[in-house]
Amino acid sequence: MITYKVQYGDTLYTIAHRFGICTQMLAMTNNIFWPHQIFEGKELLVPIPISNKALNFRNQRSEYDLENIKKIFSEEGTTAGGVFKFTFPRFDLMVRIGDTIIEPGLALTSWVAFNQLGNHSMLMGDLVLLQSEVGPVMSSLFENGIEVTALHNHLLYESPRIMYLHINGEGNPIKLAQSVRNALSLTTTPFKVKQQLPSQIDWSLIENILGHKGSHKGNVLQLSFPRATIISEDGHQLSPAMGISHGINFQSLGEKVATTGDFVLFADEVNPIASLLKKNNIAVTAIHNHMLTEIPRLFFMHFWAVDKSEYIAQTFKSVLDLAK
Numbered sequence: 365m366i367t368y369k370v371q372y373g374d375t376l377y378t379i380a381h382r383f384g385i386c387t388q389m390l391a392m393t394n395n396i397f398w399p400h401q402i403f404e405g406k407e408l409l410v411p412i413p414i415s416n417k418a419l420n421f422r423n424q425r426s427e428y429d430l431e432n433i434k435k436i437f438s439e440e441g442t443t444a445g446g447v448f449k450f451t452f453p454r455f456d457l458m459v460r461i462g463d464t465i466i467e468p469g470l471a472l473t474s475w476v477a478f479n480q481l482g483n484h485s486m487l488m489g490d491l492v493l494l495q496s497e498v499g500p501v502m503s504s505l506f507e508n509g510i511e512v513t514a515l516h517n518h519l520l521y522e523s524p525r526i527m528y529l530h531i532n533g534e535g536n537p538i539k540l541a542q543s544v545r546n547a548l549s550l551t552t553t554p555f556k557v558k559q560q561l562p563s564q565i566d567w568s569l570i571e572n573i574l575g576h577k578g579s580h581k582g583n584v585l586q587l588s589f590p591r592a593t594i595i596s597e598d599g600h601q602l603s604p605a606m607g608i609s610h611g612i613n614f615q616s617l618g619e620k621v622a623t624t625g626d627f628v629l630f631a632d633e634v635n636p637i638a639s640l641l642k643k644n645n646i647a648v649t650a651i652h653n654h655m656l657t658e659i660p661r662l663f664f665m666h667f668w669a670v671d672k673s674e675y676i677a678q679t680f681k682s683v684l685d686l687a688k
Contacts, residue, residue, distance in 0.1 A: 367407050367408070367409060367410070368383075368407070368408050368410050369405065369406070369407050369408075370402050370403065370404055370405060370406045370407075370408060371404065371444065371445050371446070372404050372444055372445060373444035373445025373446070373447060373590070373603050373604050373605040374402065374404070374445040374446065374603065375400075375402070375445070375594065375601050375602070375603050375604075376390055376391055376396065376400045376402055376601070377594075377596075377600070377601025377602075378445060378446045378447070378479060378601065378603045379402075379408065379410070379446070381480065381481055382446050382480060383410050385410070385411060387400070387601065389411060390408065390410065390411075393408075393409050393410070393411050394408050394409055399592075399593070399594055400594060401592060429485070429537045429538055430448055432538050432541075433448065433450070433478065433537060433538060433541040436538070436541045436542055436545050437450045437452075437541065437545060437555065438555040438556045439451075439555070439556070439557070444603075444605040445603045445604070445605050446479065446480065446603065447477050447478065447479050447603045447605035447606060448477065448478045449475060449476070449477040449478075449605060450475065450476050450477075451473050451474070451475045452473065452474040452475070452492075452548065452553050452554070452555070452557070453468030453469065453472065453473045453554075453557055454468050454472040454473065454474065454492050454553060454554075455468055455554055455557060456552045456553065456554050457472060457494070457524075457526075457552075459472060459522050459523065459524065459526060460522065460523050461519065461520075461521055461522050461523075461622075461668070462521070462670075464615075464617065464622050464670065466519075466522065466615070466622075467582060467583055467584055467615050469581045469582060469583075469584035469586060469613065469615075470584050470613050470614075470615040470622065470624060471518060471519060471526075471613065471624045471625075472492050472526065473492060474489070474490065474491045474492045474548070474553060475489055475490055475607075476488070476489035476531075476541075476544050477489065477605060477606050477607065478537050478540070478541075479600075479602075479603060479606060480537075481534070481600060484534060484535055484536060484537070485534070485535070485536070485537035485540060486532075486533070486534050486597075486600055486606075487510070487531070487532065487533040487534070487537070487540045487541075487544070488530075488531065488532055488597075488602075488606045488607055488655075489530070489531045489544065489607075490528055490529070490530050490531075490607065490654070491528070491529040491530075491531065491547070491548065492526060492528060492553075493526070493527050493528070493529055493551060494524060494525070494526065494527075494551070495524075495525050495527055497550065497551045498515065498527050498529065500550045500551075501529065501547045501548070501550055501551060502515075502529065504543075504546055504547040504550055505531060505543065505544075505547050508539075508542075508543035508546065508547070509533060509535065509543065510531050510532070510533045510540070510543050510544065510547070511531065511532045511533060511656075512529060512530070512531060513530045513531065513532050513653070513654065513655050513656045514528075514529075514530040514652060514653055514654050514655070515527060515528070515529050515530070516528060516650060516652050517649070517650050517666075518624070518626070518649065518650055518666045519624065519649055519650075519666070519668060520647065520649045520650075520668065530654045530655070531544070532597075532655065532656070534598075565580070565583060565585075565616050567580060567585045567614070569673055569674055569677070570585060570587075570614060570621075570673050570674075570676075570677045571585075571587075573674065573677040573678060573681055574587060574589075574612075574677055574680060574681055574684070575681075576589060583615055583616045584613060584614065584615050584616075585613065585614040586611070586612075586613050587611070587612045587613070587614075587625075588604070588609045588610070588611055588612075589609055589610040589611075589612070589684060590604035590608075590609045590610075591604070591608065591609065591610070591628055591687070591688065592688055593660070595608050595658055595659070595660070595662065596658065596659050597655055597657055597658045597659075598657050602658075607654065608628055608658075608662065609628065610625070610626070610627050610628055610684065610687065611625040611626055612625040612680055613625045614673065614676075617670065619672075620670055620671055620672060620673070621670070621671070621672075621673045621676065622668075622669070622670045623646075623667070623668070623669050623670075623676050623680075624649075624666065624667060624668050625666070625667065626664045626665060626666045626667070627664070627665045627667075627683060627687055628662055628663075628664060628687070629662065629663045629664070629665055629687055630660060630661070630662070630663070630687075631661060631663065633686060633687050634651060634663050634665065636686060637665060637683055637686055637687060638651070638665065640679070640682060640683060640686070641665075641667055641679070641683065644675075644679040645669065645671065646667050646668070646669040646671075646676065646679060647667060647668045647669060648665060648666070648667055649666045649667060649668050650664075650665070650666040651663055651664070651665050651666075652664060
C-alpha cells in the first residue's frame with residue numbers, strides 16, 4: 365500500500381492504470397463512490413498488487429518512452445494528471461479574421477497527448493492544417509495506423525482557410541509519436557519553436573470573473589475548465605488533459621480582446637448555450653464531435669467574439685454555470 369497525492373488532470377481511472385490496478389479496487393480502498401469524483405491535492409491509498417521491482421520497471425519504461433517522444437518532437441512537452449502533452453504552434457501561418465491577426469496561442473496550435481494504459485498508450489490530438497495539407501496528412505496517418513475521428517472548421521471567415529483534424533491511436537507510444545511526426549513533416553509546421561515569453565498583460569479581470577487562473581503566453585490568455593462528469597472512450601476513462609475540458613482563449617487587442625475556444629457539451633446543453641452566446645453577440649462558429657465512441661456523447665461548440673473583456677467574461681461565466 366502506498367500513498368498518492370492527486371494531481372491536476374488526474375482521474376480515478378488514470379491513477380488506477382498507472383499502478384496496474386482496477387478502478388473499482390482503488391475506489392473501494394478509499395471509500396469513493398460513483399461518480400468517482402476526486403480533487404487535486406487529495407491523498408489516496410493505492411493497493412499495489414505487483415512487486416516493487418515490477419513497478420520500478422514500469423516507471424523506467426514510461427520514462428524511457430517519454431524521453432524518446434521528446435526527441436521525436438524536438439520539445440519537452442508538459443505533464444498533467446499522468447498525460448504527456450506536446451504542442452506545435454503554427455508560427456509559419458499568417459491567419460486573419462477581418463483586421464485581427466490570429467496568434468498561434470489563440471487558435472492555431474496543433475497538439476497530441478499520450479495517456480499510459482498499462483503496457484501501451486492512448487494518443488489523442490488535434491492538428492491545425494491548411495486545406496492543401498489535409499489530404500497528405502490524412503493519408504500518412506492512415507498508413508501508420510492512426511485513426512481520424514473528425515475533420516472540420518473551428519473558425520469562420522478566416523483567411524487562409526484552416527481545418528482541424530482530430531486523431532486517435534493506441535499502441536507503442538514511440539511508434540505513435542513517430543507516425544504523428546511523419547504526418548506533420550508533410551506540412552510547414554515548425555518544430556524546435558522557441559518558448560514564448562510570459563505575458564506582460566494584466567489578465568486578472570477575466571481570471572477573477574471566471575474564478576480560474578490561466579496560462580499567459582505573449583498576448584494570449586489560455587483557460588481550461590474540466591467537466592466533473594467522467595468521460596470514457598473505447599472503455600478507457602479519459603483525463604481532462606486529453607482534450608475534454610472547456611477551453612477558452614483570449615488575445616489582447618488593446619482596449620478589446622478576441623476570444624475563441626470550445627465548450628464540451630451534452631446534447632441537451634447545446635441549444636440553450638448556443639442561444640445564450642448569440643444573445644450576447646458571441647458567434648457560434650461550429651458544433652460537432654471530436655471523438656467517435658465517447659460515453660456520454662459529447663458535442664464541441666466553438667465560438668468567436670471581439671469585445672470588451674469584462675462583458676465576454678461575464679457571458680462565459682453564465683455558460684460555465686450551465687455546463688459543469
